[in-house]
Amino acid sequence: MHLIRPFTGLRPAHNRATEVAAPPYDVLSTDEARIRAEDHPWSFLHISKPEIDLPAGTNPYAPEVYAKAAENLKKMLAEGILARDTMPCYYAYRLIMGGHSQIGLVAAASVADYDTNRIRKHEFTRPDKEDDRVRQIDALNAQTGPVLLAYPDAPEVDEILALAASAAPDADVTAEDGVRHTIWVIRDSATLDKLTAAFDAMHAIYIADGHHRSAAASRISAARKAANPQHSGEESYNYFLSVIFPHHQMKIMDYNRVVIDLNGLDTKAFLKRIAEQFSVQASASQVKPAKPNEFGLYLPGQWYRLEIRADLIPQNDPVARLDVSLLQNHLISPVLGINDPRRDKRIDFVGGIRGLAELEKRVDSGEMAVAFALCATRMEDLMAVADAGEVMPPKSTWFEPKLADGLVSHVLD
Incomplete structure (x- = not known):
């Protein structure tokens, strides 16, 4: 055949x-x-x-x-x-x-x-x-x-x-x-x-x-x-x-995340926790990540640029090195307490076709407390995951x- x-x-x-x-x-x-x-x-x-x-x-x-x-x-x-x-x-x-x-x-x-x-x-x-x-x-x-x-x-x-x-x-x-x-x-x-x-x-x-x-x-x-x-x-x-x-x-377009609350933290404590594993830099404009391992963070009225520490990126694991995995494993789970993004109602996902303005809208309206903008997953990364017989995390790709x-x-x- x-x-x-x-x-x-x-x-x-x-x-x-x-x-x-x-x-x-x-x-x-x-x-x-x-x-x-x-x-x-x-x-x-x-x-x-x-x-x-x-x-x-x-x-x-x-x-x-x-x-x-x-x-x-x-x-x-x-x-x-x-x-x-x-x-x-x-x-x-x-x-x-x-x-x-x-x-x-x-x-x-x-x-x-x-x-x-x-x-x-x-x-x-x-x-x-x-x-x-x-x-x-x-x-x-x-x-x-x-x-x-x-x-x-x-x-x-x-x-x-x-x-x-x-x-x-x-x-x-x-x-x-x-x-x-x-x-x-x-x-x-x-x-x-x-x-x-x-x-x-x-x-x-x-x-x-x-x-x-x-x-x-x-x-x-x-x-x-x-x-x-x-x-x-x-x-x-x-x-x-x-x-x-x-x-x-x-x-492939970015597939972004929005979360309802900061898991009991105020803004200062939240940013301090993030800084343990990411560099955090305030931005006067929207942050659309231009490269892997970089993230945009939006809190009411303020954008930040995040970059994860290089030593936290596992080079030999095609799933764990994905940006969606890095964000989940080093921020969303340990800081925000969301361990199962498939089922947890505190998190939602926004396709990149809607733009960063949609992230601002959902946070500034009070519906969500924080938004994360990601770099789009690359086709080469998807193929590496499939070649390894592994499964992508939920909401990794938006074609x-x-x-x-x-x-x-x-x-x-």
Whole structure:
């Protein structure tokens, strides 16, 4: 089996992509999705968030929700809004957000390689979220939410994708958030073979976002394999929908922290405790860390620049040397008394897309007592954690721009 393979994608018909493309299912609440899809009958939100077409208050995990998704997909096919390619293809997918651009490959990735960790993970998954994706895939008999992956240095792949993106696009959509999504279909058999061979030569590729979707695909594959006495390994359920970008093009933003209180300390005592393990320097302006091991600290009306002592950074531990780990292990836990950031209600997380002004707002309003700005995790650090078979701390990465749902889906024959 190949690490990836081309597939017969389910895509918006000609000139329909703008009507169909939608944000990922997990970035909008039901209420937000209902508003976004109003007067947009062909928005993919009717498939990815089908509870919007049922009475308000419907449990989004109820059986009728998944049935509604299947009904809506069937309708979009019957009306010719979506159509399936007649031959297996790869697809080049370019994202542009402001001055940032990245070009990746839409492909079907091997479940077997996911199961053996050649497609590498860095997060734990929650059974309830896996269950939701399993039910969605089963109801649709298709994977509609792509897994975001990264591939290591492969100049030949980069060149093929850049060449594909120099042609006229097959779909070109600018979303409401200003992000531009462009798709090119790659049909040339020699190019398909080159891409497949190039990925077969890679030692690993890496999940960036979509751990629940890939875990669900693995569960679907195992169940269908067990139920199929003619199983050959070539069935489409042995692969999952993915978009794979070169790791050096991917953009990770900072994932910042805010805390409700100072754990019984006043400001002076709090800063004194921090100074035991960090240098602390007051700043007349916002502090956006420019390098690893540097942090911004915001208390009401005042920013500080923190830098952790070099002797506290464990160079040989890919998890413990992450900035999110250093902040947690040397400040948030010992000083603020938050030992389990996954479950402790005193801490919250703010994606860097919201900017430092959001940190100031939440502290100055009195909602939070203190905020921490971090340097964004690097892709190289994520890959090192995955290569070591370890797991990233919670809320370590915030990838932007986000993929769109609906531009290419993977049908399970």
